[in-house]
Amino acid sequence: MSVVVAEDLALRFGERTLFEGLGFELEAGELLAVLGPNGTGKTSLIRIMLGLLEPSSGSVVIEGCPPRERCHRIGYVPQQRVFDRDTVLRGRDLVRLGLDGHRWGFGRLDGTEHAQIDAVLDEVGATGYADAPIGRLSGGEQQRLRVAQALVADPVLILADEPLLSLDLAHQRGVVDLLDARRLGAGTPVVFVTHDVNPVLHSVDRVLYLAPDSWAIGTPDEVLTSDTLSRLYGTEVDVLRVRDRVVVVGTPDDQHVHHVENGH
Amino acid sequence: MFTQLLGEHFVHTALWAGAVAAVVSGAIGVFVVARGMSFAVHAISELGFTGAAGALVVGIDPVVGILGGSVLVGLVLGLLSLRGRERDSAIGAVLAFGLGLGVLFLSLYQGYATEATNLLFGSIVGVSDTQLRNLAIVAAVVLAGLAVLYRPLLFSSVDPEIAAARGVPLRALSVAIYLLLALTTAEAIQVVGVLLVLTLVITPAAAAQRLTGRPGRALLISVVIALVSTEGGILLSLAKPWPTSFFISTISFAAYVGARVVDWSRGRQKRLSSSPPRRVWAVR
Numbered sequence: 001m002s003v004v005v006a007e008d009l010a011l012r013f014g015e016r017t018l019f020e021g022l023g024f025e026l027e028a029g030e031l032l033a034v035l036g037p038n039g040t041g042k043t044s045l046i047r048i049m050l051g052l053l054e055p056s057s058g059s060v061v062i063e064g065c066p067p068r069e070r071c072h073r074i075g076y077v078p079q080q081r082v083f084d085r086d087t088v089l090r091g092r093d094l095v096r097l098g099l100d101g102h103r104w105g106f107g108r109l110d111g112t113e114h115a116q117i118d119a120v121l122d123e124v125g126a127t128g129y130a131d132a133p134i135g136r137l138s139g140g141e142q143q144r145l146r147v148a149q150a151l152v153a154d155p156v157l158i159l160a161d162e163p164l165l166s167l168d169l170a171h172q173r174g175v176v177d178l179l180d181a182r183r184l185g186a187g188t189p190v191v192f193v194t195h196d197v198n199p200v201l202h203s204v205d206r207v208l209y210l211a212p213d214s215w216a217i218g219t220p221d222e223v224l225t226s227d228t229l230s231r232l233y234g235t236e237v238d239v240l241r242v243r244d245r246v247v248v249v250g251t252p253d254d255q256h257v258h259h260v261e262n263g264h
Numbered sequence: 265m266f267t268q269l270l271g272e273h274f275v276h277t278a279l280w281a282g283a284v285a286a287v288v289s290g291a292i293g294v295f296v297v298a299r300g301m302s303f304a305v306h307a308i309s310e311l312g313f314t315g316a317a318g319a320l321v322v323g324i325d326p327v328v329g330i331l332g333g334s335v336l337v338g339l340v341l342g343l344l345s346l347r348g349r350e351r352d353s354a355i356g357a358v359l360a361f362g363l364g365l366g367v368l369f370l371s372l373y374q375g376y377a378t379e380a381t382n383l384l385f386g387s388i389v390g391v392s393d394t395q396l397r398n399l400a401i402v403a404a405v406v407l408a409g410l411a412v413l414y415r416p417l418l419f420s421s422v423d424p425e426i427a428a429a430r431g432v433p434l435r436a437l438s439v440a441i442y443l444l445l446a447l448t449t450a451e452a453i454q455v456v457g458v459l460l461v462l463t464l465v466i467t468p469a470a471a472a473q474r475l476t477g478r479p480g481r482a483l484l485i486s487v488v489i490a491l492v493s494t495e496g497g498i499l500l501s502l503a504k505p506w507p508t509s510f511f512i513s514t515i516s517f518a519a520y521v522g523a524r525v526v527d528w529s530r531g532r533q534k535r536l537s538s539s540p541p542r543r544v545w546a547v548r
Contacts, residue, residue, distance in 0.1 A: 050429045076429045088298060088473045088482040089422050101419035102430045104412055106480075133477030149426065 002027055003157055003189050009048070009058035011041055018044060019210060022058070024217050026157075028187040031180075031203050033194060033220075036210035037251065042193045045210075046161045049191065050076060063156050075150030075188075077160040077179075080143045080167060087135040091126055091145040092117060094134055098149035116152060124148040124178050140171030147178045158182070158190045164199055172199045197224065198245045212252075220246070269502045274389055281391040281399050282494040285455040286464060288403045290490030291410055292448045293469030294483050295441055298421040302466050303352060304341055304442070307359040308449045309461040311337040314362045316383050316453075317369035326383065327395065330450045337362065338446030342439035386457030386509045388498060399454065402447050409444045417441060418479055455494065456509045463513040464490050471516075471523035489519045 002025040010020035018041030026032055034042050047053035049060055051067030065071035075098075083089070095117050100107055109117070121130045124144045129137055134145065143163065150158060158179060164172040180203050183190050192200055197207065197220070207223040209216045211232035216223050223229075224246050229237040237250045269275055296305060315333020316326035337358060346354055370380055382390065391399075410417070419427040420437050428434050445465075452461045468489035472482040497512030 051431070052428060070431050074429070076426060078425050078429075081425070083422075086473050087422055088294065088477060088479050090477045093477075093479055094423065097415070097419045097423060098426070098430075101415050101423075101427060102432050103415055106411065106414045131477075 004049070004060065004062050004191075006049075006060045007058055009045075009060065010056045011044055011048070011053075012056045019215055020057075022215060024206075024208060026189045026191070028189060029183055030205045031183060031190045031192060031200065032206050032208055033192050033197055033200055033204045034208045034210065035194065035197055036215075037195075037212065040210035040212055040215075042210055043161055046076075046159050046191065046193060049157070049159055050074060072157070073153040073155040075153070075155035075158040077143075077146050077150045077158070077163040077175075079162045079165050080139055080146070082139055083135040083142060085135040087133065089134045090132060091130040091134050091137065091141075091148075092121065094145050095120060095130075095148045095152050098152045120148045120152045123151065123181070125174075140167055140174065143167060143171065143175055144178065147175060151178075151182055154186070155188060158188055159193075160190065161193045162195065163192075164194065164196075169199075176200050176203065201244065201246060224248075266503050274391075275498075275502065277391050277393060277396050278388045278498055279495060281396050282388055282455050282498050283491060284396070284399045284403045285451040286490040286494040287487055288406045288448045289452050289461075289464035290468045290487035291407065291483055292441075292445055293465045293486050293490070294472060294479070295410075295417055295421055296445060296465060297469040297473060298418075299441070301441075301445070302462065303355050305445065305449060305462055305465050307341070307355045307362070308334045308337050308442075308446050309453055309458045310359050310366070311362040312446075312450055312453050313383055313458040314366035314369065317366045317373065317380070320373045320375060320379060321369050326379070327398070327450070327454065330383075330453050331447070333362070334446040334449045334453075335443065338442040338449075339439065342442030343435075345435050345438040382457070383453070384458050385507060386453075386455055386460060388455050388508050389501075391454065395454065399451055402451055406444050406447050406451075409440065413437065413440055456512055460509045460513050463509075463516050464494065467513075467516040467520050468493065471520040474520075474523040474527040489516060493519065 004026035006025070007023050009022040011018040024032070034045060036042055044053055048055050049062065049067055051070060054068070060067055062074070063072050067074075096109070099113060099116065100109075118127070121127045124147050126141065126144050126148055129141055134142060137145070146163070160179065163175055167175065176199055179190050179192070182188050194200060197204065201220065204220050206217060207220050209223050209229070209232060213234070214232050216228055216232055224239050226237060226239045229239055229248065229251070233251055235250070235252065237248060240247045240249065296302065312330040312334035315329035315331070315336075317329070318333070319326045319329025340358070341355065344354065373380070416427065416432045417437055419430070420432050420434050424434060448465065449461055452464045456464055468486040469482070471489055472485035475485055476482050493512050493516035496515045497508050500511040501508040
């Protein structure tokens, strides 16, 4: 059975249509990469699945339940945003908030919950710095803790929105491997928004490509082709395979890619 | 003289009132600092002053005016739930207008100028038994509120994006923290005065965040610093007749400076002990 069923989704802001007629299903253990230039609704799609944004029409159902009812835990890994140096929070506390931060009161963790937190810290290799103030850790360490926070409550679905931005290659690799391990081990499907498919290329099952006026979904070999992208953009786009990497040349936003990468 | 004063009823009342205000101020301070709301604290207390001055003009209890003014502006700021620079400039604009009104009220007020001075700089030794009781009731409300909201408040303060994704109601919490802050400010004004509210609400929490990475422990440390500053300040002002608020702000500032020194020397030790000699890096 599909974990996520999205049917005929449309999202409009006033006159502007970000996407319409968008539908897909996500099976257990699948990794769906959401690609495309800025402003095509990649993050909005994540927000719809988190129940923070209602689509203009259409529906999303996660394990039989609309997102806004929050029947199921969803693990969310956001863009890497560095914590202030003075933030009064340890890595362990950040992970804990993922478990019970939405409940009222001070709360006391029972033995099982302590074990859950320890286990997930170990899973992401953060045990060594889990008790240090989070603001004094490196960006890569902070992002590992973010992954632990998303995983701690055993989510039915993981949503990651540009989780690799401003990480160096080794840490990018680390974060992808962590998500992959959970996906393959526990069968948790992952939706992975990224402007660069290469760091996840070896794990991607399907690609959803959101272009300014249309979209396409399919395996990387189906979508990441010169034909498909040229059709999506309505202009000539070349997709090159260089060694294990995909390079897209000729999209209208080509020149902007670096602004996107540095702008956050 | 000093020991004689210690036996006086009004001194006991002052010590209790100081303790009550210190505990709530120190507790809420950690959230206020985590959310970067220091300027809002200042605005809320200035508007508390406007409320009090207005109350003096119409002849009602200035404490009612303080509560009215600070709660009103707290509610507005909470509902707007602005972020970043917009919040900064909006608060500045509101604060300036409120102070202008306060100046007008004071000029209309025909009573003693000491009332105004007390509002601005505090008058802890003038607290009555009834005032103390009211202080305690308001403090109980704030502490109960903080206890109930603790986890989602912490979550939304340090990690708003994920908190929202988990269904934590950010806007409602923003309104709640501003209201609790307004009540706290109204408490602290009666002890240290409008101009020195920051010394109880911000300084102890700012010191605490330098000393620990644990949220619960930071709250405790902040409360302790606020308590020591207030009680110490009151006692010192009995021994030497300088303003109580001066002593309170000096002790809390000393704690802040001390915390920064401790933090700095810890970091230094860590760097000295953990970093390998530079040339090893160069070889790599």
